[in-house]
Amino acid sequence: MHSTVSHEAGPLYRTLADRLEGMIGSNSLRPGDRMPSVRQFARQQRVSVPTAMHAYATLETRGLVEARPKSGFFVRASKADLVRAPKIITSSPKVTDFSSLDPLDSIIAAHDNPNLVPLGMALPDPELLPGEKLARSMSSIARSLGARSTNYDMPPGSECLRRELARRSLDWGCALQPEEFIITNGCTEALSLALRAVCSPGDTVVVESPTYFGLTCILRELQLKALPIPVDSQNGLDLDALETCLRRNKVAACALIPNFHNPVGYVMPEDRKRRLLEIVGKRDIPVIEDDIYGELNHTGDRPRCLKAFDRDGLVVLCSSFSKNLAPGYRVGYVSAGRWHAKVMRLKIAYSLANATLPSLVISEYLRNGGYDRYLRTLRQTYRQQVERMREAVVHSFPEGIGLSRPQGNFVLWCELPPQVDSLVLFKQALRAGISIAPGPLFSPDGGFSNCLRLNCGYPMTPTVERAVTVLGQLAKQLARS
Ligand SMILES: Cc1ncc(COP(=O)(O)O)c(C=O)c1O
Known part of the structure; x- marks a missing residue:
């Protein structure tokens, strides 16, 4: 048996299927290419014919190859492969004051409504997450702590969780120590503490355009101004535009999502991550890196964090x-x-402590719960759900749309014909029982009016498929009117 194959975890056929999938993902095998015959592949990989067949069948189930009668297996060229990437046109960057915008209310209200098809918030189906295992762990940890389980978890937060994070940081390209972490109440608190630490009210913060709407809300509440810089759907932030803006504006910080950006899904390539740090390093401008989707690569390895390239603690x-x-x-x-x-002082001032049990449960899961195995499955599931959503959108939406092809995470960014107002579509969709995230939410100055973001955190059930069909019909009507 071939030694490089035999040492990887999981059944051999799946390892082979994952490898081939990686080759399809990286375009080494392109849509329409003929795959080696099953026998040839078995010989090449020194595996049995049934194992090779099983690997191909797995790829077929994943929708990546198709068997053509008497011709063998071919890499699938789906209609979704042919759709163009979004152009992501932004007006020229200008500093925006948030005081007059209130983007989040309706989408948060939609989240609490179980009757809506949940394509709005970027949330996974709870069924995909190990909720029951975590709950069992919670009760066992609570029993063993007894009365102490009600204690505060004081900053910097659970030491065992910080140790697990330090160990995992090797995988992010960093080698952080437990003392370098502070546990927070979600990423939202981490972002807001970070912004408070590096900025003062009235300061200007560079953000990507489009960007995560929660970030724009925090900026607004902290009385910070946003300076949106255009991105492209492959490489992320336009660094030339960034340099120009930094020459013209006094900027206190950048707040970016370099890995599997929300909403566009790109990963900033490593040479660009380095150049970004050179640009901000010259001016000593801190970068707040939101890596919430970093673990959710669809293929290949997890991308390294911007922090992995940071020599100045910026x-x-x-x-x-x-x-x-x-x-x-x-x-x-x-x-x-x-x-x-400074972040420690702010954490104490604004929330004093964390809840004790959730941190301990997560840390136990990272240490003994099979987190890496679980992540491998979750990544596959998200990848498949994103692919199915792309197919469904291309099938039902008007011709000529632009659609992102995220390399990780589970959201899609869709650019509709310019005459479609996604806020109107949002309201019509709500009336039809569907929640979506309209484009202007992702822009501090109300841009992207013809765009929307779709959550692919749920499987493509008939209900979700019908919802996409209805959205497509509504979008077509708006495109005609
Ligand atoms: C890019 C990004 N950052 C932060 C958050 C919020 O994270 P948390 O729920 O951990 O506060 C989200 C949630 O959608 C997100 O997409």
Whole structure:
């Protein structure tokens, strides 16, 4: 048997299928390419014919190859492969004051309505998460702690969780120490502490355009101004535009999502991560890195964090377990570099402590719960759900749309014909029992009016499929009117 194959975890056929999938993902095998015959593949990989067949059948189930009668297996060229990437046109960057915008209310209200098809908030189906296992662990930890389970978890927060984070940080390209982490109430608190630590009211913060709407809300409440810089759907932030803006504006910080950006899904390539740090390093501008989707690569390896390239302690890394374990546990963290002591003081001032049990449960799951195995399955599931959503959207939406092809995470960014107003579509969709996230939420100045973001955190059930069909019909009507 081939030694490189035999040493990897999981059944051999799946390892082979994952490898081939990686090759399809990286375009080494392109849509329409003929795969080696099953026998040839078995010979090449020194495996049995049934194992090779099983690997191909797995790829077929994943929708990546198709068997053509008497011709063998071919890499599938789906209609979704042909759709163009979004152009992500932004007006020229200008500093925005948030005081007149109130984007989040309706989408939060929609989250609490079980009668809506949940394509709005970027949330996974709870059924995909190990809720029952975590609950059992919670009761066992609570029993063993007894009365102490009601104690505060004082900053910097659970030491065993910080040790687990330090160990995992090797995988992010960093080698952080437990003392470099502060546990927070989700990524939201991490972001807001980070912004408070590095900025003062009235300061200007560079954000990507489009960006995560929760970030724009925090900026607004902290009386910070946003300076949105255009991104492209492959490489992320336009660094030339960033340099120009930094020459013209006094900027206190950048707040970015370099890995599997929400909503567009790109990963900023490593050479760009380095160049970004050179640009901000010259001016000593801190970067707040939101890495909440970093673990959710669809293929290949997890991308390294911007923090992995940080030599000056300028990057404040923020993340949480909300997208991959338990959003309701509210366990997040910040590694604040130079601002560690300030973030500690702010954490104590604004929330004093964390809940004890959720941090311990997450840390136990990271240590003994089979987290890596679980993550491998979750990544596959998200990838498949995103692919199915792309197919469904291309099938039902008007011709000529742009659609993101995220390399990780579970949201899609869709650019509709310019005449479609996604706020109107949002209201019509709500009346039809569907929640979506309209484009202007992702822009501090109300741009992206013809765009929307779709959550792919739920499987493509007939209900979700019908919802996408209805959205497509509504979008077509708006495109005609
Ligand atoms: C990019 C990004 N950052 C932060 C958050 C919020 O994370 P948390 O639930 O951990 O506060 C979200 C949630 O959608 C997100 O998409």
